[in-house]
Amino acid sequence: MTATSPPEQPESTSGPHRQPVPAAPVPPPGRPDDPSAGRRPVRRWVLAAGLTGTVPLVAIVAAAVVAASLPSGAAQGPTEGGGFLELGATGHFFLAAAAVLAAARLGGAVAQRIGQPRVVGEICAGLALGPSLLGRVAPDAMAWLFPPAVLAPIDGLAQFGLVLFMFGVGRELAGMRLRGATGRALLVSQASMAVPFALGALAAVPMAAGFAGPNGGGTAFVLFMGCALSITAFPVLARMLSDLRLTRTEVGGLSLFAAAVGDGASWLVLAAVLAAAAGSAPTVVMVNALATVLVVALFLGPVKRLLSRWAARAGGGGAGEPLVLVVGVAAAAALTAALGVHQLIGAMLVGLAWPGGTAQSGSGAVGRFIRVADQLTGTARNVLLPFFFFGFGLTADLGALDWSGPALPAFLALLALAVAGKVVGPGVCAWLLGMAPRSALILGALLNARGLTELIVIQIGYDAGIIDAGMAAVLTLVALCTTMMTGPLLRLLRAEPEKPAAPDREPAEAGR
Template identity: 45%
Template structure:
């Protein structure tokens, strides 16, 4: 015990004697390794700062900060406008769309150009455009999935007749009224044929996502009327995008002789995606015992979506056509633990406000000349779009044995165009098939037909509802 005490005392004594030396060594290390390098850096920076600097460097904005500020503004504005639209009885996507248009030259840039330039500098618009394209690709993947799901429902001959009527009748009327308008409103890359095809396609579209939201708000999602409208909208959207792809090829291919190689390559791409790729994905992802994990399935979906979009863009069609085809090829019914549709749908919903902003930047409704000719054209296209949808679908529903109330309600529901038509209009405007004035007119048509759908169905239902004393 005594020896152990002596050793302990000796150890403590040596430790206490070594602490000053250790402290001196640590202080020397701080001086050599920290203080001197900092002093050297300060000298270099001060000497460099005393030199004359370029004037442009002082005013160069922080690109990352500008992008993040713009993202914050777009997300906040879209959310606020969406909540306000919901309070007014409209789908949230309508408010988000109006917010995107208001942030562009239609309102903000016109009223406060300085604030607009500060919020959306050129350095931020490129990043916002990339986010918008990603959101559109994810959105079109979801549209393809909805087409597959709706086509699997057993709607029979009634659903087919209503679906074809909802597309063919507005398309035929649109091409008919387009011919006298072509020489005044055709874009620089289009002609009378592509203008007529595009206008017919734009008027025949029904916005599937907006329609689903309206049906949810009206408590019609699981009713026969709601199911038929979703089926018809899905089929019509599918036909519309295929027709748009052919129109883009025709516009970029020159004559029919040079169109065939591109058309053949596009057809081969579609066959590969809807044939071997679809079958292979269904077999690989549908295995019960050796199914891959959720993260790996998501990686396959994102990579395949990007690849198919890139291929169709390379062929000169549009990247959204590839995203739509890959949505058709992706297995629609996977177990919940590996299903990627909810995740990609949520991401698309988050990114779509950036598309609305990009759309709003490309259209200036305030600059639309409200001349008698413009007003007449806008009224004509609105009447053609609405009457052919409402009356045509209602008549087809009557042929299918539906009563007058259900048939008219179905026609009113199918008149909603909204987001899907705006995407189509953006594609046509980007391809220069229509000019700026027709782009603005068709935007107004899309807005008006979408805004009138929900209130129109509610008003019609209230008018058709019997009075209390008559119900007795």
């Protein structure tokens, strides 16, 4: 019986003395054919999501339910003091903030796991903490966990997160190459805004009597509904293109261009609608519109050049860039608010004027400017925006909708028009101009995503008194449905990478 010799190790042939070559490293446990190997990442993901999201959220809600059932005065809300096991006003705020952040993290993780944008789960989490779910299942717990005393600071965080988010949107729009655009790109951009805008305006005429707010008389409600249906969530779109490897394709570049042009025009129209809804005289509206145009020209001209020169010449450790950014965003928001235009437009203008590019495309001071902007927008996205989702959930009470009344036909009509306006409008336009039918459908499906941008528009319209709470809830459902159907529709169309197009911009970091 012959003994089996161990396998010979290859030897080095260089030098007078041959040295054995070290053996290849032993692979980690878990063979490719091991069925348990593929399940380990899933188990770890479930464990991480449970420990960081589910467990804290359940603990907080349970504590709120127990505290709300206590007969003592401690369950009536926060006070300035607070003894042992009693929350003061500050402690109550931090408890509410922890609940909001934990719910947003859990909702976003679940949404991503089922193939949806993270913003869908975060929106649902905000709605669940409001009267739509928690307020109906455990109203006393909601009243104890989120008393009026903590809503004001939460709203302040939400507003600051929104202005930083709109600054990021401005940076995304600034990254587009609008100069030298082809005629087809301009026509598709026009269709992506004009067709859904017209459909929304026409649908608003019979709905005005039942859903217009106290300031929604005249043309304000009609124009606002047109804006609401014409919006595309630019960050969500960019993230989807990146995930599907469509960013550098013809349909990807065209969809980004159309979303940038359409959203920019929609925000300008919304500014005029807000001025009209405020009850201003036509002369005042015209003066505000002229002032808005001058502010836009100021930011895109002298301010942009000043920031670019400072970014090119700045030296040292770059400690002043974050301060300049935050002060600039806040000052621009205050300026546009003083002019009768919404403060978010001022924040977006700072983003348009901020030195552009990506963190990898700049070096020295320019690179620091870019990285500071990325870090602050990332903070707004992960830490501050969940407070907006919660505040929005307090506004949009989905459970209060009377589906036996006009809410159901209004929802079905607006959902159909929203999809038709974005899918059929620019899709047919692109097909008539020579794009393949499948690519044209993919283009329309991409532009159908609305996401967080739509929620911001809804909140603005509700705060301005243009729409009532019922229409805010209906439009919220439309925004959720159109955003959720985008991914499955693209997978149904088998959106594979197509003919590469000239690179216009870098993919966005966040799916909002």
